[in-house]
Amino acid sequence: MAVSILQKERLKKTALFFAGLGHLQPLLLAATNSDYLLDRFLLEKRCSSEYVSRTITSLIFVEIIATVLMGGFAVCLGLWPDYFKGISREKEEDFRGYLTVAIQWVLFLGYLQILKAFTSGGERGHIQWFYYSLLFQHFFTCIIGAGIGFIDVDRALWYLMNIPVAPVLIFFYQMFIHMWARKSGLAYPAYLVVKSQIWLGLLNSFIVMALWTVAYFPGLYNSQPIPNVVEVRIKLDKTDSYDCTTSGPNRACMLVSGCKNSENVKYCHTPDTSGHFKDKKFIVKEIQCRGKRVEKVSFPEHEFCSHAEVYRSNSDKKWLLVKLLMEDGSAYYYANPEGTCGRWCVGKLPSSHKVEDIGKILKETNNCGSSQIKDSGEFQSKLLKEASQPGVSNNTTSYADEIVLNISNTTNYVCQYEGSKKTDIIVTVTEDKTLVPSGLQNYTCYTHRPSVSCKLDKDLKYRNGQPYPLQDSNDELKDKKVDHIHVYCNTSAGHRTDLLVIVTGDGNKHYYCQNEHGQVTGTKLQDGRYVSDECLKNILIFIQVCDGKLQNAGGLTNLNSNDSYSKYISSEKPKNTSSSSPHSLTLDLGNKYPYICTNNGYKDDNNKTLVGVTGFRGYKFCPDKITHTGIVDSGNHHMLDLRPCIKGIVDEVAVYYENPMNDPLLLCIKKNDKSYCYYCKGEDECWYRSLTSKNYSSVRSAKLQSDHLNYDYWKVLGNHDDGSWWNPLYWRLSGTFMPLLMHGLAVGAMGSIYPNLVPKTLVSAKCGGAFNVTSMFLAPLPHIFNLIFLETKSKAFAGSDWTVKPWYLTWLLYIPYFLSFLLIIFNIHYPRWRTCCYIRSHTWLEFLIMLSVSFTNEILLATARGGIMDQRSGNRRLGGDREGLKNDHSLFNKIAPLMSLSYIPFWLTTSPMIKSYAHSVDQYLSDKDRASWPTSCCGFWASWRYWCKCGCRGLYTSLPKLLTFNMRTALTHKDDRLFVLVTSDLPKEEWFTDW
Structure with a gap:
């Protein structure tokens, strides 16, 4: 199930x-x-x-x-x-x-x-x-x-x-x-x-x-x-919140807010990220206008949208423009030139360039004259012109089902389709010099990635729209959807295109370059072979020497047989993986070469994603699982499961291995340029997380254990600055130990001080029952609010590092607590004092003092529990909601059990001592026996030793008899009286648990 x-x-x-x-x-x-x-x-x-x-x-x-x-x-x-x-x-x-x-x-x-x-x-x-x-x-x-x-x-x-x-x-x-x-x-x-x-x-x-x-x-x-990525739709004509979910049982809501100026109105559509949609990412699958889907334009399948802006004119109430703002800072623009939601144009700007004056674009869109925007290509050009983006951007036109790419472009452009049911596609162009082998300073690489995977027209476009046809004898690209293309350009030769690497959706790579006759020929890289950085360097050097043409052995037709061009890797052939979500990936750390991850989504046809082991990935992703199949024992693959992976979106995952490559030692998970998460394997085969802003270049320079204080057991009790644990000079009150100490004090006092002293010494039998029932009703309130704060992620919840957040100020609540306790002691020993008489004559003051002891103790207890719940070991399982790693024993077996053990010393020492004190109050502090108080002639420490001795004696004599005495005989004859921790000498109407 x-x-x-x-x-x-x-x-x-x-x-x-x-x-x-x-x-x-x-x-x-x-x-x-x-x-x-x-x-x-x-x-x-x-x-x-x-x-x-x-x-x-x-x-x-x-x-x-x-x-x-x-x-x-x-x-x-x-x-x-x-x-x-x-x-x-x-x-x-x-x-x-x-x-x-x-x-x-x-x-x-x-x-x-x-x-x-x-x-x-x-x-x-x-x-x-x-x-x-x-x-x-x-x-x-x-x-x-x-x-x-x-x-x-x-x-x-x-x-x-x-x-x-x-x-x-x-x-x-x-x-x-x-x-x-x-x-x-x-x-x-x-x-x-x-x-x-x-x-x-x-x-x-x-x-x-x-x-x-x-x-x-x-x-x-x-x-x-629950998938970390949610597919939503934008209903541009909605001016209030609406349901934006496209599929799935969980309903997402889009929040809409408006801002009006003299010429137009801007509506901001923001996904609601509360509840179980917290930390989720959103992909816009479609835009609707008046209940109908916007057609003939593509939507970004692998980019995450933060929010959308919809513009409407004030004069004629036309919907003019939809702007999708992506998480990487880029923006997609959807224009409605006719204002009837019938014809749409699409354009895109990268994060480095933005339209400062959106009003000019809106005027162009709402212009009904001869200068009206005709198509997506013209709209993209206007966007680039308005953003003053440098580089080359020549739009293309396709008359069939294939996409036409212009390999000379260095910025984003549009492939327009001519036909009633065709879709304009945005092609994102990114320069990535890391794909160029070291030593080739005069080369750069541009990656062309269509927003929608589709078939490729082999008649590519080059400078000024010149044809750049691809020729191969086996027609291997037929019926293949292209994922992206790497264009290697020689910058010293005027950005001459020397090599094309076409990567299809099934992970196959096709290499093309010009032969000695000037024809662009190439071949598919066979399964079991791989073009390493050294091989790629050889190919580019051979092409560079021959002025952009590979003249030996018929170009790249011998790609699969020439060891200088590719190497044989059948013995280390990568293993494909599968994921449970259409927008997540499963990474296999045993793979040295690119492989395919099958995305088992909600549709019948499974999407496939190429996982690049090195080099440009193209878009962020959500890891679904990280496994390792590198160890083989008697034909059985040993699986190291680092379940369930990482929460949220990841830029890349770097893996460090032993030499020779065997087991992974270190995982570097990059979430942005300033956040790195390292998972390090310790000597006990457990994985520990270390968060840092540094990107370690090698394993030796990385810390191979968690940098969290709770990783070290002695630092849980007190941060001793890496000194000897037995040396008091290094002891510090750690942020983890403070809530543990508060919990022990609160539970210890709840089980000893209150039932022994408060009901019988401060209030009368007449009011005792009412006060205790009131305390009983108030006691759950701090705990209920504590749980509400936890579930709503409120800042009022004490689950934070107490060394940096001012939650340690909660200790100030002990001031009224101890003052109330002192008043109780004074009422016992000095009942005729004016203050004591005043307290006993005012029921509301007795009520206030009793609540200060009981209710304040419950507040301290709730605060301490909240603080303990978030004192983590740093090894949080990022695929679940605040859960720890499955094999993380540094949290469950160190911090959490101390919460239950912390109050035991107080119950075993304070309770018997106070019980002895309470018995002595009954026996000696009446008017006739006040002079015979047992510690009347003792100092403070001598009195303290006396009551501790009395408590320990009673505890020692009672413990062996708890499970051996006969209840019926004890109640009828009372010949085996026990030393009890609760008040046994009160009449029934004063016993606080008997209503």
């Missing part, structure tokens, strides 16, 4: 969305239904607080264990990949898919186990069975949560956003079901509430299991990329 990458993207996001909703389900099931659960298992309700404390404490420690296992494994996979050869490198993505799909099936079966344990009920229904089922379910849920950055870092926010959303949904669910029970007359809905909540978790788990299996199971379906 084949689907598009966009469909696969949506499927993964949906799976992560529902998976995030199920992350807290086991914890919410235990915390929000304690009375109902105890009643079901025939236990007294007075044990509710103890049951919640023990269960949630166990769930938290299970989460810590799962996080350490998953995050630690992922980090080890990045640090020591050689010890995991079976699953690292190319197989790592498949391993993640198999692992996570299996876990989702386990989670679904786990919910069936929870449902069975609850519905059994009674004294022999065993609350211990239900307790272990919750721990089992939460463990595997946290495996997914802890490894979400390792599993899919690009879409992780879809999962993380719904973690705070789940409590809100459960709140509405319980409120709804109680209202329904009251309306239905159901006196005691306890069993229905819990059973329905378990069924909701079961249904959600089934949805996640199905979506996750389809989205992440390796090889279940093949994804087809």
Whole structure:
């Protein structure tokens, strides 16, 4: 089954969305239904607080264990990949898919186990069975949560956003079901509430299991990329936005804006590049006027249009001119001399010359007198005259189906067709001296490339329209479409044409020159032979010595037998390729010589594109795939797949090999004159990207590893300026480490400070419930906005380098956070202070302080997650949307797992310490025991050591008992009291998770 990458993207996001909703389900099931659960298992309700404390404490420690296992494994996979050869490198993505799909099936079966344990009920229904089922379910849920950055870092926010959303949904669910029970007359809905909540978790788990299996199971379906090039049409008579798509399921929109002056109106047609059309390129396939296609003019098939300008006269409302502005700076002009959309003329100007006063061209077009523009040739001449372009441009005329080329032209010209159904074709002329062998300073090469591939009239034109007929005995050019022609001119002899190289659409080359009788003869280069630079140099030298004629051995008729003219390459014959899009190419790095790439487009007839290994290509292209078939082992070709290639448009790809040529070492991908992208192969056979503005001339002068800081694991934690990692003098706070530290602080505080101190010490039982519900509703907002900013590519999203962007200023939010925390401490120790009394007497101030602790923490958490998601290794897979390379372990196994591990030290140290502190507050800070506060006579550091010691002691004594105590015995006799991380001594109305 084949689907598009966009469909696969949506499927993964949906799976992560529902998976995030199920992350807290086991914890919410235990915390929000304690009375109902105890009643079901025939236990007294007075044990509710103890049951919640023990269960949630166990769930938290299970989460810590799962996080350490998953995050630690992922980090080890990045640090020591050689010890995991079976699953690292190319197989790592498949391993993640198999692992996570299996876990989702386990989670679904786990919910069936929870449902069975609850519905059994009674004294022999065993609350211990239900307790272990919750721990089992939460463990595997946290495996997914802890490894979400390792599993899919690009879409992780879809999962993380719904973690705070789940409590809100459960709140509405319980409120709804109680209202329904009251309306239905159901006196005691306890069993229905819990059973329905378990069924909701079961249904959600089934949805996640199905979506996750389809989205992440390796090889279940093949994804087809959305083409980087979109074919559109221009509707020149439209003055507002319209649908410009010519084919395909994705509808492109053309945005239209107008600008009016005294004589005419200019409408600018710009393609909408939002959504999945972002970074796409556009080719104009046709222009429509009043619903009919503009005929008898050609459109550029291989050039990308940025926007179009349409001109209309104010006086008679005639559509006069359409100007297509191409990405390379050139422009196509389509004139409508009669103003009736019946007859059109076409012309082109290169990027180096522009029409400064478009009004003169519009006047010429709208002139209905004798000087009206007659044809495309005249229109092209007027354009060249107006642009003052130097060089030679003689238009040609064809009376048949073949195109007539004038090989003496040095600038663009038009081949006009005489006939009712013929099309005027623009021929682009480009000078390219790189095609001339070194040492021949008096030669240059002009490439003539028609805008449409068509058959060639062998009666070429020369200076002043003189005939230049081609003669060959086998008529090898018959019925062949020409792609382009190379014209080698001798500049010292008055730009004399010495050699013609005609390249047809199937990749064959035909060489022509004058023989001793002055006839232009030539032959086709046979398959298996190649004219190298040295051979081409020999041919041009022989022609130059004989004053433009090749007099030995009958001209070029012995091209395929004379080793001085061409060499035999059958043993290294290039392999043709194919691509999935009509405007993209597949490059085979094992080819030394030009080859054909078959473009499997949307039409029945496949287009073929000649891929030049050296020399002029003629137009930019979108790479579809880069492969290498250079290694042969027992007849089987070893394929090195650098999938899925490069995003966007590429000028050229340079490849550096070992000597002798074996495997490619370095790929240089040129996107423009100031941007080079190097893919370098490291010692571990992985490919790393290095972005630079330099064009290295050799492999030795290039850096053979990524220049991104995240390539080095120690620089992820702190950029130490290439010094020893153990030397603190070289430590720096890197842009990658800052969001990691912020994430650890935020999650650590969320799991320790808030549940232990804030609800019981600052607010009263009367207002505590309202404040906590308000915090619960506000908590998802930062995460929802964070996801919106990510999907809309907003500048408000924190996904950027924090060393250059001012996102590090987010740390300033910790100022109100710590001030609020200090006020809480002062309220504990100095309740009679005037400030503390003022706070307690004003509910709105208590509300503000509590929100400063909880809501600010959520903002910091969302900001940190956004920052982590974009701290990339530099090895982005350019064929996908912000995805990393398939074999790039420096991102998934180093940065993303640290996100889940970063808060573990805070939970294991801060939480027990603060819990000990909270217990001491209950025990000592009443009016009668205030003098016996345990650290009343200690200094700051001594007090700090005391509370750390108390926390570690309680943690040490509690951990071994979590999975061994008997829940029923513990609740009925309380003979095995645990040290818990949540507040267990509050009455039920103050417990913040029980609504």
